[in-house]
Amino acid sequence: MPSSFRQIDPPQRLLMGPGPVNAHPRVLRAMSADLLGQFDPEFTAYMNEVMGLYRPIFGTENKWTFLIDGTARSAIEASLISLASPGDRVLVVNFGRFGLLLTEILARIGAEVRTVDAEWGKTVPMDEIAAAIADFEPKVVATVHGDTSTTMAQPLEGLGELCRQAGAYSYVDATATVGGMEIAADRWGVDIVTGGLQKCLGGPSGSAPITISDRAAEHIFARRHTELGIKRDDLEQGSGQRIGSNYFDLAMVMDYWSEKRLNHHTEATSMLYAARECACVSLEEGLAERFERHRLAGKAMTAGLRAMGLTVFGDDAHRMTNVTGVYIPETVEGERVRQRMRDDFEIEIGTSFGPLQGKIWRIGAMGYNAAKNKVLITLGALEAVLRTEGHSVPSGAAVDAALEAYTS
Numbered sequence: 584m585p586s587s588f589r590q591i592d593p594p595q596r597l598l599m600g601p602g603p604v605n606a607h608p609r610v611l612r613a614m615s616a617d618l619l620g621q622f623d624p625e626f627t628a629y630m631n632e633v634m635g636l637y638r639p640i641f642g643t644e645n646k647w648t649f650l651i652d653g654t655a656r657s658a659i660e661a662s663l664i665s666l667a668s669p670g671d672r673v674l675v676v677n678f679g680r681f682g683l684l685l686t687e688i689l690a691r692i693g694a695e696v697r698t699v700d701a702e703w704g705k706t707v708p709m710d711e712i713a714a715a716i717a718d719f720e721p722k723v724v725a726t727v728h729g730d731t732s733t734t735m736a737q738p739l740e741g742l743g744e745l746c747r748q749a750g751a752y753s754y755v756d757a758t759a760t761v762g763g764m765e766i767a768a769d770r771w772g773v774d775i776v777t778g779g780l781q782k783c784l785g786g787p788s789g790s791a792p793i794t795i796s797d798r799a800a801e802h803i804f805a806r807r808h809t810e811l812g813i814k815r816d817d818l819e820q821g822s823g824q825r826i827g828s829n830y831f832d833l834a835m836v837m838d839y840w841s842e843k844r845l846n847h848h849t850e851a852t853s854m855l856y857a858a859r860e861c862a863c864v865s866l867e868e869g870l871a872e873r874f875e876r877h878r879l880a881g882k883a884m885t886a887g888l889r890a891m892g893l894t895v896f897g898d899d900a901h902r903m904t905n906v907t908g909v910y911i912p913e914t915v916e917g918e919r920v921r922q923r924m925r926d927d928f929e930i931e932i933g934t935s936f937g938p939l940q941g942k943i944w945r946i947g948a949m950g951y952n953a954a955k956n957k958v959l960i961t962l963g964a965l966e967a968v969l970r971t972e973g974h975s976v977p978s979g980a981a982v983d984a985a986l987e988a989y990t991s
């Protein structure tokens with residue numbers, strides 16, 4: 584029998600990069616539950632439960648809180664193409680790789696994009712965003728919350744109000760922070776927030792939770808009936824679509840998640856089970872407790888890295904709690920260290936891209952892996968690898984400092 588027919592048996596690797604991370608065992612078990620038809624009342628009841636479970640996770644009362652089937656990027660794309668039409672002005676708050684992704688998606692649909700930028704390792708001050716809105720008069724303002732490429736978290740307090748006063752819709756990519764840092768969609772006053780499971784929610788990638796304000800939902804529905812100038816029947820006959828995607832047409836996806844249950848795609852059953860379990864595990868732990876667990880893990884990781892004499896990347900005041908960037912010492916080869924972490928210790932840490940490629944590693948402690956033992960094991964392993972690669976580090980200092988951070 585060819586060996587490729589063997590049952591899949593991946594190594595037990597500890598994923599301490601910027602995501603994905605190891606899924607919570609409860610989530611993996613939920614995914615193996617029996618399948619149901621997408622209109623089965625038991626299944627639509629699960630869909631409704633999911634809507635309810637993700638409201639507190641996003642910090643919102645929004646009726647339209649549901650899942651997009653796909654990785655986090657699917658919800659990003661669905662949101663942007665549903666909010667902005669070709670030719671619309673969109674302001675992107677850009678402070679890393681994922682700001683560039685927003686720009687790229689918008690450019691693809693023919694939006695007129697302007698960015699308000701911060702250098703990598705910093706965030707954009709709110710008054711600069713306000714000035715750019717006043718000057719550019721965008722229809723949509725799009726930003727990332729935590730950009731894992733730079734490990735920075737953009738402050739969002741007051742953003743929604745600023746946008747509403749200017750008559751703009753607002754979009755936030757919270758993929759890397761949801762479930763690990765507070766998401767306050769209603770308090771921030773933002774219109775659409777999207778996430779993914781594979782970072783702080785401790786699930787696999789492949790389902791993207793989304794929440795949409797009533798006013799943005801109205802805009803999206805109205806666009807279908809007026810701006811598009813066509814009705815659903817026409818759409819189904821394929822005449823004159825303006826939203827260039829059927830799969831990501833949020834009005835159609837919302838019809839499917841509504842009581843109408845209009846057929847669209849076949850909901851990804853096992854991914855919905857996973858998303859539901861991620862939310863249950865998070866809410867059972869308590870969101871405040873969960874954020875504190877991530878904060879402590881990040882604090883201990885940072886303390887440990889510094890105790891090794893390494894330099895932590897980026898602005899201390901705006902660092903994400905769940906992923907830490909650290910400069911690669913000049914005496915070692917970054918990729919070799921990562922490989923030895925993997926080969927000798929079964930631990931994955933992250934590389935970087937763009938202007939930071941080859942300059943920093945990114946070490947995450949997210950979701951199920953934001954745990955004391957995993958932080959300590961990672962620091963201990965990194966110390967051993969650095970030392971055997973010829974970079975001298977004070978023996979035991981990293982683990983001691985991390986332990987200290989957990990008790991102080």
Ligand SMILES: *Cc1c(COP(=O)(O)O)cnc(C)c1O
Pocket residue numbers: 602654655656657681727728729730731732756757758759779788789
């Ligand atoms: C990880 C990440 C994504 C990833 O999207 P996928 O489609 O799930 O790979 C998007 N945005 C941000 C901010 C991220 O950190």
